[in-house]
Amino acid sequence: MYNILAVDDEPDILFLYKTIINLRGKYTLLDTASNGEEAVQKYKAYLSRKKVDLVIMDHRMPVMDGLKATRKILAMDREAKIKFVSADLRVKKAALEAGAVDFVEKPLLVKALIRNIEEVLNSTGDNNMP
Amino acid sequence: MAYGASLKWILLAVLFLLTLVYELVRHVLLERQSLESTLPGLVFYGAILISLVLWAFSKIEKQEEKLREYSKELERHVEERTKELREAKNTSEFYLDLMSHDIANANTVVMGLLDTLLMDPEVKESQRETLVGAYTAAKRSTNIIKNVKKLQLIQSEEGITPEEKKLKEILQEAYGMVEASFPGRRIRLHCASPDVMLYVDDLIVDVFFNLLSNAVKYTPSHDVEIEVAVSDLGREWKISVIDRGVGVPDEVKNLVFKRFERLTMDVKGLGLGLHLVKTIVSRYGGRVWVEDRIKGDHRRGSVFNVTIPKEGA
Structure with missing residues (x-):
């Protein structure tokens, strides 16, 4: 089972992630965060006890944006897999430069998102796919 | 004065x-x-x-x-x-x-x-x-x-930074987006020779997403057959998206790429999609046009042609 941390300031989007992620049965929505700062703190807290396989990171959020949070998480854990999600195409380059493994444009399409999550997780080289 | x-x-x-x-x-x-x-x-x-x-x-x-x-x-x-x-x-x-x-x-x-x-x-x-x-x-x-x-x-x-991209990968990405956009439709994409490199940027995906979407939108049947053909014109590639939809009448062939024009068919749209296709392709120095799949009978489908200049051309 893969653990996912979803970060977005919109509760509706987090609810959607929960619905999509739980639909597959292969992944667990380990936790959610409503801003970059909270995401960094939660990632840090999980680092020693439970592996976060994937972070789905929004960009425009209060307190700390997605770019900053991506850099901070990667500074903590170079192996972190962060999938960047934004409606703003102009941040794509910056997100990939910051170390995100992927960029997905909002609005998200469920099938595309699921396929995309699988691609990112499969690219980790982990053969324990259920 | x-x-x-x-x-x-x-x-x-x-x-x-x-x-x-x-x-x-x-x-x-x-x-x-x-x-x-x-x-x-x-x-x-x-x-x-x-x-x-x-x-x-x-x-x-x-x-x-x-x-x-x-x-x-x-x-x-x-x-x-x-x-x-x-x-x-x-x-x-x-x-x-x-x-x-x-x-x-x-x-x-x-x-x-x-x-x-x-x-x-x-x-x-x-x-x-x-x-x-x-x-x-x-x-x-x-x-x-x-x-x-x-x-x-x-x-x-x-x-926007142009770089070399494989047409095959561009089509795969666009096809994935189209498939996800039309749940319940069976869309089959045939591509004869997609193994060419295009000197473009990320927006090229939108070109093919819009062309493939239009092919699906304007095909009334549940099953949709789309063909992509590639021709080498010397200094540029011609990529044709061929559908078996309702077609484009001669009198609107020149209008479909214009802003806010749309076909008066049973499928609605804001007319921005093909305008976007033309705008993106023009930026690469290419051209777009539409013709009948069967010459002289527009009701049997359309061919949307796009040309992309080769790198350095």
Whole structure:
């Protein structure tokens, strides 16, 4: 089972992630965060006890944006897999430069998102796919 | 008008000057009169001439002063208008931003939840139709936002860097997006020779997404067959998207790529998709046009052609 941390300031989007992620049965929505700062703190807290396989990171959020949070998480854990999600195409380059493994444009399409999550997780080289 | 008035006085002054010269010549040279006897007349004409010239110059100066004031006023006016335009641009960008972020988020939730319901095998067929209707409407709203955003991105020219991309991968990405956009439709894409490299940027995916989407939209049957053919034209690649849809009548073939034109068929759209295709392809230096799949019978499908210049061509 893969653990996912979803970060977005919109509760509706987090609810959607929960619905999509739980639909597959292969992944667990380990936790959610409503801003970059909270995401960094939660990632840090999980680092020693439970592996976060994937972070789905929004960009425009209060307190700390997605770019900053991506850099901070990667500074903590170079192996972190962060999938960047934004409606703003102009941040794509910056997100990939910051170390995100992927960029997905909002609005998200469920099938595309699921396929995309699988691609990112499969690219980790982990053969324990259920 | 002001300079016309001054010109009138200058002409009068010249006339007086000529009269003065004539008097001088007549008295001194022709009538052999002494210069002393001619002098009072000359002084008289001279005084009038000098007064006229001085008066005309003062008039010109006044007009110039007025002109300077007008110019300053005009500058102030232009500055104010520029400020207003800048504010209007900021406001429009704010709304576009709001639309692209907040509405895109709302659409994501609506479409995502509808999509999860559509994937549920327990949903009845009659309910499925309603869900597809709602999904399609949300998707249309999303596409409008996406196209407006892309056009804005092209205009601002931010973040656009051409690089070599495989057509095969571009088509795969576009096909994935189209497949996800039309849940319930069976879409088959045949590509004869996709193994070419294009010198383009990320927006190329939108070109094929829009062309493939149109092929699906304008094909009334559940199953959709789309073919992509590639031709080497020497300095450029020609990529043709061939469908078996309702086709494009001759009278609208030139209109479909224009902004806000749309086909008067049973499928709605804002007419931005093909305009976006043309805008993106034109940026690469390429061309777009549409023709009949079977020449002379537009009802049997269309061929949308795109040319992309080769690197360095």
